[in-house]
Amino acid sequence: MSGEEYSEKKFDGEAASSLVKELRGSFSSGKTQSYEWRISQVKALLKMVVEQQDQIIHALRSDLAKPPLETVVYEIGMFKNSCEVTLKELKQWMAPEKVKSSITTFPSSAEIVPEPLGVVLVISAWNYPFLLSLDPVVGAIAAGNAVVLKPSEIAPASSSLLAKLLGKYMDNSSIRVVEGAVDETTALLQQKWDKIFYTGNGKVGRIVMAAAAKHLTPVVLELGGKSPTVVDSNVNLEVTARRIISGKWGCNNGQACISPDYIITTKDFAPLLVDALKTELENFFGKNPLESNDLSRIVSSNHFNRLIKLMDEDKVSDKIVYGGAKDESKLRIAPTILLDVPRDSLIMSEEIFGPLLPIITVNKLEESFDVINSGTKPLAAYLFTNDNKFKEQFVKKVSAGGLLINDTVLHLVVCTLPFGGVGDSGMGAYHGKFSFDAFTHRKAVLYRGFTGDSSLRYPPYTDTKQKCMKALVAGDVPGIVRALFGWS
Structure with missing residues (x-):
């Protein structure tokens, strides 16, 4: 047929x-x-x-x-x-x-x-x-x-x-x-x-x-899952902002399984990061991003309404510090940043898969490990820092399908790296x-000929055979020789 x-x-x-x-x-x-x-x-x-x-x-x-x-x-x-x-x-x-x-x-x-x-x-x-x-x-x-x-x-x-x-x-x-x-x-x-x-x-x-x-x-x-992005204060802020934007909104307007789902940074650094993101977002998509030809639309009305529900929840609607514009007739939602969203909000309890980017603030960046590890294991996790010791801690303490330091999503293109999830983010890789x-x-194949056939493996199991087989299993070549020749 x-x-x-x-x-x-x-x-x-x-x-x-x-x-x-x-x-x-x-x-x-x-x-x-x-x-x-x-x-x-x-x-x-x-x-x-x-x-x-x-x-x-x-x-x-x-x-x-x-x-x-x-x-x-x-x-x-x-x-x-x-x-x-x-x-x-x-x-x-x-x-x-x-x-x-x-x-x-x-x-x-x-x-x-x-x-x-x-x-x-x-x-x-x-x-x-x-x-x-x-x-x-x-x-x-x-x-x-x-x-x-x-x-x-x-x-x-x-x-x-x-x-x-x-x-x-x-x-x-x-x-x-x-x-x-x-x-x-x-x-x-x-x-x-x-x-x-x-x-x-x-x-x-x-x-x-x-x-x-x-x-x-x-x-x-x-x-998929909620892929975190941890941002230190010792970074090149302009480059960091551009790379986060590229991975979040430059990849299908956030509708990607390895898109940055939320940011963790310190309370002191958050305002600087937000300002940098605002500046670069305007450079990329203009003052009216709903009219930009460089942003994908939301795939369907169901997904559009799901995202609006996340954004309009009472406990997060007043946390929007940039964006928030939407056009239901065109299924478009502008890049939207939310600051200090509650950890128990809807937007932090499910994968966003869209153009909304919440930011969680902590007193010390080390607290980010507890935030990440309190949830399910993500498909990807990102870190921006110049601190080599913190990089080592991040790789050691964060379990995710893949990690990327000082960029987002690009590990996807390296064909010598396996791409796949762990835990709730999936199993297997390609x-x-x-x-x-x-x-x-991967089929195991063992080849043998007909020479060298030993009576050791066949009954009757004499004391000598038992001693030889025990030595053989243990890889004790001298023990095999001693058993064969009856040496003590």
């Missing part, structure tokens, strides 16, 4: 079962496991993104009013880099890894053989609908799997374009896109997969994990070789 036929019919449990069966047949044929097939499909993805860049920019503009430069840098550019790294390194990643064997198995040799898991499901998010869809797919293809991609229905233009383009450029016998919403996702989750890769929020992540548990299916969960590993089973 073709991709077009799937899109024309209602996608229910029966259709999902049929799709998985078809892809299992393709995987069982062995075609996806060859180096040539994997390379050809990654090259096809790279060609697709290069040739269809304008369509991709247009789709993201339609879904999120995303500035074209953000699309080119954060979606297309990062994805092209993933493809290029994979094309360069795949042969090495696929090669068996020779490892030492044991004296217990002498003579022998051992290796670890990477093998594909089988048929995998990728469920992606709406905020970076191309990067977060295609980056895991590259890893799944590179590892030799058959893949089903379920894009987010909240970004409908991007979802439709992904289905169209992958249907055109990819091997549809092994790579398929399923569009839809809750019903279609539910039908997919009812099937047995060899791995599920989900990007989104913790609430849905728990649903995905529960569905996977019924089939003992392993999962990668790329979630990017670069970590994407390949996420969809690979």
Whole structure:
């Protein structure tokens, strides 16, 4: 059945079962496991993104009013880099890894053989609908799997374009896109997969994990959380402000899983930081940011209303020191800074995922560790300081998916670093070789010949054999010799 036929019919449990069966047949044929097939499909993805860049920019503009430069840098550019790294390194990643064997198995040799898991499901998010869809797919293809991609229905233009383009450029016998919403996702989750890769929020992540548990299916969960930004007073204030703004509002207007969620700084330094942020925000987005073409809009009315609820709560509405403007008809909210928000407010109890930035003040910066560690573990944590000792403390005491010192979000682009969460912010990681590993089973293989077969391992278990085996297990070569020759 073709991709077009799937899109024309209602996608229910029966259709999902049929799709998985078809892809299992393709995987069982062995075609996806060859180096040539994997390379050809990654090259096809790279060609697709290069040739269809304008369509991709247009789709993201339609879904999120995303500035074209953000699309080119954060979606297309990062994805092209993933493809290029994979094309360069795949042969090495696929090669068996020779490892030492044991004296217990002498003579022998051992290796670890990477093998594909089988048929995998990728469920992606709406905020970076191309990067977060295609980056895991590259890893799944590179590892030799058959893949089903379920894009987010909240970004409908991007979802439709992904289905169209992958249907055109990819091997549809092994790579398929399923569009839809809750019903279609539910039908997919009812099937047995060899791995599920989900990007989104913790609430849905728990649903995905529960569905996977019924089939003992392993999962990668790329979630989110309240990513803190700790700011010392000994920093270059202008650079610090610009980098916080870039990570918060320059990345999808705060609608990013690693966007700075809140700031912690000292009471004395907070006014200086707020003034610096105000100055740079005006430099970036003008006096009326609602009219700026460089800010993404809020993705939907539901998310718009959720953010307004956070901002309008009685205990925080008078804490706004910059911004606060909104336009419901255009789904736009201006960059907004709130100072000294109560720790028990709504805005501090859930991930913001939008253009609101609360600031918490403390007497001493060391108190920031207690603030961060009193909540769930975040996907990212940021620190701005010139104090090397404090940097060491931060790395040691703060548990997060990833840390970045003196900048925000850029650790995402370093493909030699794993990207993933810990605790409530997720499990598993990807990017670069970590994407390949996420969809690979590392199969242990031990090789032995027929020579050197010892009677020691076989009954009857004489005293001499028992002494030899005990010495062998302990790695005591002299003890083995003594036992064999009856020496005391």
